Amino acid sequence: MRKTFIGLVLSSIFILISASIGTILALRDHLPARFGTLLRGDDVVHDFVTFNGTALSAPLFLLLSQIVFTVLAFRSGKVGMAGVMGLTILGVCYTIGELGEPIFVRTFTPVTFDVILAVVLIANIVFPLMMVVCGVMEWRSRRRA
Numbered sequence: 001m002r003k004t005f006i007g008l009v010l011s012s013i014f015i016l017i018s019a020s021i022g023t024i025l026a027l028r029d030h031l032p033a034r035f036g037t038l039l040r041g042d043d044v045v046h047d048f049v050t051f052n053g054t055a056l057s058a059p060l061f062l063l064l065s066q067i068v069f070t071v072l073a074f075r076s077g078k079v080g081m082a083g084v085m086g087l088t089i090l091g092v093c094y095t096i097g098e099l100g101e102p103i104f105v106r107t108f109t110p111v112t113f114d115v116i117l118a119v120v121l122i123a124n125i126v127f128p129l130m131m132v133v134c135g136v137m138e139w140r141s142r143r144r145a
Contacts, residue, residue, distance in 0.1 A: 031054055032055060058090075087135050
């Protein structure tokens, strides 16, 4: 197996772990999604199960599709390529989604700094970026083969 493929799969697994922890924290601390000024959810459970997600995790349907794409990436041919591309696109969406949350700025201000939230937020940005980089590199490797 190529290092890019291993990096892609590992980053996907780490995102799922980070999103699970983020969902638990969002439910505990009532942190609904507030992406930019577009989302104004109040029911965190409802938002997670439907389209909005939470301030610390993507919606459930995206996380479930990520699992499907991760499994597909193990296949060869067009099916495997669809898995790689799906993971890469999700990585871009996750990164943009987390950077657009107001909790990101609020967590890193000295007055309201929270170590646990900071670690989850950093993981929610670093691992999707890893998935994008590894996904693009894996896509290029498979295309050449």
